[in-house]
Amino acid sequence: MYDKLFEPMKIGTMEVKNRLVVPAMSTLTATPEGASTEQLIAYHERKAKGGWGLIITEYFGVAPNVGFFPKMLGIWNDELIESHKELTRRVHTAGAKIAAQISHSGRETFIGVSDENLVAPSPYRDVSGEKNPRELTVDEIKKIVGLYGDTARNLKKAGFDAVEIYAAHGYLISEFLSKYANKRTDEYGGCLENRMRFLLEIVADVKAKVGKDFPVMVRLSTVEYVPGGLSMGETRVIAKKLEEAGVDAIDCSQGIFTVSHNIVEPMMLDNCVFVDNSAEIKKVVNIPVITAGRINEACLAESVLEAGKADFIGMGRASLADPDFPIKVKEGRLEDIRYCIGCVQGCIGGNMRGENCHCLVNPEMDREYELPENPAETPKTVWIAGGGVAGCEAAIVAANRGHHVVLFEKSDRLGGTWLIAALPPHKTELLTFVGWQKHELKKLGVDIRYNTELTKEMVQEGHPDAVIIATGCKPFIPPIPGSDKPHVIQANDILTQKKKAGENVVVMGGGSVGVETAEFLSWYGSEVTIVEMLDDILIGCERETMLMHRKAIKDENMKVYKGAKVCEIGDDTVTIEKKGKKIVLEDVDTVVVAAGSKPVNTLEPELSEIGVPVKVIGDSKKVRNGLAAIYEGYMAGYE
Numbered sequence: 082m083y084d085k086l087f088e089p090m091k092i093g094t095m096e097v098k099n100r101l102v103v104p105a106m107s108t109l110t111a112t113p114e115g116a117s118t119e120q121l122i123a124y125h126e127r128k129a130k131g132g133w134g135l136i137i138t139e140y141f142g143v144a145p146n147v148g149f150f151p152k153m154l155g156i157w158n159d160e161l162i163e164s165h166k167e168l169t170r171r172v173h174t175a176g177a178k179i180a181a182q183i184s185h186s187g188r189e190t191f192i193g194v195s196d197e198n199l200v201a202p203s204p205y206r207d208v209s210g211e212k213n214p215r216e217l218t219v220d221e222i223k224k225i226v227g228l229y230g231d232t233a234r235n236l237k238k239a240g241f242d243a244v245e246i247y248a249a250h251g252y253l254i255s256e257f258l259s260k261y262a263n264k265r266t267d268e269y270g271g272c273l274e275n276r277m278r279f280l281l282e283i284v285a286d287v288k289a290k291v292g293k294d295f296p297v298m299v300r301l302s303t304v305e306y307v308p309g310g311l312s313m314g315e316t317r318v319i320a321k322k323l324e325e326a327g328v329d330a331i332d333c334s335q336g337i338f339t340v341s342h343n344i345v346e347p348m349m350l351d352n353c354v355f356v357d358n359s360a361e362i363k364k365v366v367n368i369p370v371i372t373a374g375r376i377n378e379a380c381l382a383e384s385v386l387e388a389g390k391a392d393f394i395g396m397g398r399a400s401l402a403d404p405d406f407p408i409k410v411k412e413g414r415l416e417d418i419r420y421c422i423g424c425v426q427g428c429i430g431g432n433m434r435g436e437n438c439h440c441l442v443n444p445e446m447d448r449e450y451e452l453p454e455n456p457a458e459t460p461k462t463v464w465i466a467g468g469g470v471a472g473c474e475a476a477i478v479a480a481n482r483g484h485h486v487v488l489f490e491k492s493d494r495l496g497g498t499w500l501i502a503a504l505p506p507h508k509t510e511l512l513t514f515v516g517w518q519k520h521e522l523k524k525l526g527v528d529i530r531y532n533t534e535l536t537k538e539m540v541q542e543g544h545p546d547a548v549i550i551a552t553g554c555k556p557f558i559p560p561i562p563g564s565d566k567p568h569v570i571q572a573n574d575i576l577t578q579k580k581k582a583g584e585n586v587v588v589m590g591g592g593s594v595g596v597e598t599a600e601f602l603s604w605y606g607s608e609v610t611i612v613e614m615l616d617d618i619l620i621g622c623e624r625e626t627m628l629m630h631r632k633a634i635k636d637e638n639m640k641v642y643k644g645a646k647v648c649e650i651g652d653d654t655v656t657i658e659k660k661g662k663k664i665v666l667e668d669v670d671t672v673v674v675a676a677g678s679k680p681v682n683t684l685e686p687e688l689s690e691i692g693v694p695v696k697v698i699g700d701s702k703k704v705r706n707g708l709a710a711i712y713e714g715y716m717a718g719y720e
Contacts, residue, residue: 083379083410085386092369093296093329095242097178099134101407104373104395105182107139107150108438108447115155116164122171123450128400129175132407136177140184140247143228147198149186156235169240180243181236183229187253188214189338202257203264209339230286243296250302250344251337254280261309273315284326299323300332303358306340317365324366332371333359342625346375348423349507349629353381360390371395377421379410398428401440416520419443420513426708430623441708442514444715457482461546466535466684469497471699471714472551473518478718480525488527491534497553504576505597537687547694549717550685554678554700563650572598572675582607583670587655589647591618595675596630603637610640612647612657678704
């Protein structure tokens with residue numbers, strides 16, 4: 082079973098033990114100077130121990146301050162070479178090969194420190210850019226070409242097995258390749274032959290400085306999905322030219338930052354959504370092709386290999402969710418796998434907030450260095466009120482450490498409001514996490530008491546050593562005139578289909594719950610208008626998810642009123658106020674309220690009175706997202 086996944090294969094002179102690749106993903110855990118830290122090393126070492134064949138690090142800048150994020154890896158002096166030798170040594174000891182990506186971010190370079198490196202083939206910013214870049218001179222282009230080769234040579238000295246030239250996602254090399262960014266009229270612009278020149282010169286310089294025994298890979302955006310961006314026809318030519326130039330593998334991605342939902346795909350996009358792009362590249366080259374993009378299950382990965390659409394499977398976020406994915410697949414323990422759910426909250430979402438990369442379903446990710454697995458010195462009896470995902474996470478971690486755990490859930494099933502969040506069609510994968518938690522709880526023998534609400538009296542009688550409160554939250558309806566009318570319905574009641582909406586619906590609230598409910602209603606045939614009090618919708622939503630939601634709003638022809646307050650709900654009207662003007666929405670037959678939720682926590686003050694140690698977590702503490710709730714659950718169980 083899964084024989085293809087575990088076949089060894091060579092990339093140049095490097096033999097990889099299986100077809101499972103961890104693509105480059107930013108963690109933001111290097112030092113400000115670009116050195117490896119214990120945090121970064123432990124993160125990669127953990128994946129190597131989990132059985133991944135090839136790990137590709139986040140990018141090494143070819144010079145200081147040329148990264149998209151303020152922190153990046155660097156290797157431009159001997160001191161930095163020494164720091165990275167420990168990284169490669171420990172990854173090798175754990176059984177994996179390790180390659181380093183090298184990059185200059187061009188017009189996407191972070192300008193928080195200085196904008197001197199904000200350069201591009203042409204002096205035009207991207208749609209999402211804040212400032213126009215400076216156009217590179219030919220002499221500057223030649224100098225940057227040499228920086229790529231110097232970086233690759235130092236990486237070889239540090240013990241890396243290969244190097245990957247980052248020519249994707251709208252960074253500098255990608256900008257030269259693409260008509261979308263490259264408006265030059267000299268030998269580096271115009272026809273495709275000229276636009277390829279910068280990349281081919283870099284490949285030649287890298288290969289001259291690392292020698293024939295050091296594999297060189299290139300990551301490409303096969304299709305950019307912007308007007309004038311790279312097309313598949315052009316990328317086929319580029320891939321063929323790269324093979325002729327001696328490149329040992331093509332790593333296929335897609336998109337640029339402006340359409341970043343094509344780079345880091347949220348759950349709205351299908352699994353294996355871009356493998357046909359890599360299949361097109363595989364048709365024209367004989368070197369190995371790596372694919373990636375929402376491939377998060379072994380059966381999907383195996384099917385791509387069997388279909389001949391790629392030679393290696395990049396599973397970046399799957400490796401964040403479960404670093405032991407390869408071992409578990411090989412041993413047939415599929416039920417033990419924590420699957421990536423495509424939420425993008427902790428990984429790229431964390432990066433975009435300037436935080437270290439984390440993972441919603443795996444709170445240990447990027448904290449490996451500070452959260453060692455160790456049994457509790459003194460096992461305790463821990464009671465947990467609430468079987469949502471935060472409470473279940475606390476139960477799993479506490480039981481893993483050797484505590485006796487009793488979980489009280491007032492309903493007949495686990496998952497809490499997470500089960501409702503999974504009801505929109507594009508969010509069904511959320512349920513894989515609940516399934517994993519249930520499996521772990523059963524395996525650990527946690528005592529689960531369904532249809533039982535924990536009370537002060539039960540605690541007084543049972544004398545647990547500690548109580549964790551994870552009783553969640555409940556939605557509320559703002560006190561608006563007419564909010565008590567029968568056609569005013571909570572969003573949760575729409576999603577669970579306890580109540581049915583009519584043909585003309587007003588959704589109060591333009592956060593993620595409101596917009597997802599609006600999409601749900603549109604799919605079922607309702608005409609939907611969204612009313613949001615704030616100046617924009619989807620505030621706090623991750624960028625990639627937001628882009629997909631905005632596309633759905635446009636595709637479904639929804640009306641959106643931003644900066645608008647609902648003043649009154651009539652029998653068939655909704656009166657809103659926007660910029661001091663009253664607007665009456667007519668022929669409304671249903672009003673759906675998605676105005677937020679409030680914590681449910683009546684137990685804490687009662688238990689505090691009787692001196693029981695209490696920890697409040699998740700939405701019962703403060704209503705936020707799943708990333709915060711599950712991390713708090715983990716830490717409550719761990720502590």
